[in-house]
Amino acid sequence: MKLVQIGRPSATFALPFKHRAVGGKVLITNTEGNFLLLTDDEFKAFAEGTPAKGSELYTRLAERNFVRGAENQEQMVARLRARKGFLSYGPNLHIVVVTLRCNETCVYCHASRANMDAVHTDMTKETAERTVDKILETTNPNVTLEFQGGEPLVAFPIVQHILEYALEKNKKVGKQLEFTMVSNLSLMDEDKLRYLVENKVQICTSIDGPAHLHDKQRKLPKLSAHQAATHWIRRINEEYARIGLDPNLYHVEALLTTTRETLPLWKDVVDTYVGLGCKALFLRPVDPFGFADRSGPKVEYPRREYLEFYRSAVDYMLELNKQGVQILERFAAIFLTKILGGEDPNFLDIRNPCGAGIGQVAYNYDGSLFTCDEGRMLHEMGDSTFLIGDVDTSYRDLMGHETVRALALASNLEAQPDCVNCTYQPYCGVCPVHNHKTQGTLFGRMRESTLCAVHKGIQDYLFEKIGAGDPEIVSILQKWTTVRDRTHFLQSCAL
């Protein structure tokens, strides 16, 4: 380890900052999320308080509010407000599990799917209506209602009922309403597609990479799950183009679950996504929920190996971008929006405090309500810690539930050992449900957390890229922070 030799640190020059050695430089950040990458000499001068007023280094430091007495307080307040704007509103993401039944069997299934004959896990119409009533009580003017399962296409009549009831009810409530559906697509047909496109439901699916890996991990009886999913991805994208939507903006989103077998296939994974016309790839590690808990030894891996996989895959994606291919990595885009964009994209799992309860609610098929999807997943595993009520519980009681309060506190990085001193604190977030599952405590111990290892490792990579100073790479990373237009999917904003 290389150490910067600092003579006598100045107690008066710098405003509070955090620092970390990254890619041969020293990264400094402050509370409002400004950052600078300094050389060793620059960092030494900064720490000792010797940069002369008017010098290039002093100006750089002062512009980003690192110098005491030269700070722009209005700017600091505005930036903090931009980063914490989400605190003024309640949950905007409402995950509705319309059934636990699923026709695919995935080795890592986080949702603890039920067999196709388990019709008792279908949501009833009455529960569906009370669920929508509850959703529309949120204090957030923007509402995303996400159909999940199981496999939501198994219970398509309930999806239709919820959608139509929500649209009707919302005429009086006036929320900015959006619908999304997470589906394996294997039960899609032309009638369902027409209905979903006509009703502006954004469709997301799972692609685990090349066909042989996807089909090995996601079993569809007698058929290829990969073939079914990729057929419908292409078909849906065609339909979007047919109604005049820009294919660069409107296309099926796909999610990856990274298992041990995915790690050596980073290039095949990226190529698969690019080949399908996807513009984004989310390199998500496997979570310890659902069947993944049982199949852990088969699908899990040390996070050090995951980070090698991540670096290889994103390096390759950057090279493709240089050649004109549009493909971004979702983790990177989330962090870069905070790092380069100065805003919080409100990704609920990497937020401070996290979105459990105050940012999202998960509605189970039986009308029980959870702080988040992960909390519901644990419930299906027999741990109901994150159950906060049901569709008959008053909205204010749900939001004031002691578990919601506990999670808001436990995920506040200002109270979290390690995070409190971490250079990445302005951009990061913790998941108390993950902590609870893996370490038996909501607060968790970040030095032993696999989630922390992933977040730190990815941010190390991104700052290395930024610090390397290749203008083409920095320009690509900057483009990844662009918020994609999705106005077509907003119910009150018809084309």
Add this chain to the structure above:
Amino acid sequence: MTAATLPQDLVETDVADGTVRLRVDAQLYPLEAVYAAAYVFIDRCYVFLDREGERLRVSLSPKDGALDEAALRDVVGEFTNELLSCAWRNQIARDNRATLEAVTAQALAGARGAPTLAELEAFDFSEETFDDPLGIAMSWEEKYKKRERSEAERSDQRRPPWAGAGERGGRAVIELRFHRGLYDGNAIDAALKVFAEHARFEQRVDDEHFVVAVSADEDERVVARELANYALGLTIRSAKTGGVA
């Protein structure tokens, strides 16, 4: 520091009893931190706290019945890591209290929104004291006479808290000795009421401890340990909220 290298004067394993005991310097680790770490472990261990001079003694007995030295040392190693984390968190939560309160209040107020008129109407603004038919709010000193410990009891102080500590009707019973500086008497009372259908109890109080003799027809040891966990959980909750609910 791995569990295997924890100093022997701080850690003592009792393989036969499935218990590992840790001595904690109360000057280094505030009681709030010990409570917090203990609470994290009550789902996987039976946890018992006691004082030993300037030190706190934490007894951990894994519920899965781990009975080998290595497993017990792993448990105590995990506990010491959690304890350190809790001690630090206790400190930074104090340091950053204003920020934490502001952010949490804004988040919850933003999520809940303003109360409705019906909710305001239903709110209980009265300050009348609550009824206490079970005598939970009454102190142990009021309910149970204090008496001096016998010499035999004094010599028994280092034994596991759930070891048989005496005889009643020719039968050994388990005595739980809850240190009065560490356990809330009201919490113990509430725990005894919850466990009343599973065991019989005799209570008394001495200089340092609330003493509960436990006798049950079945699973006496498990009942005693669960009771101790329950009382600890309520004590910690009480310390956080200012009273046993």
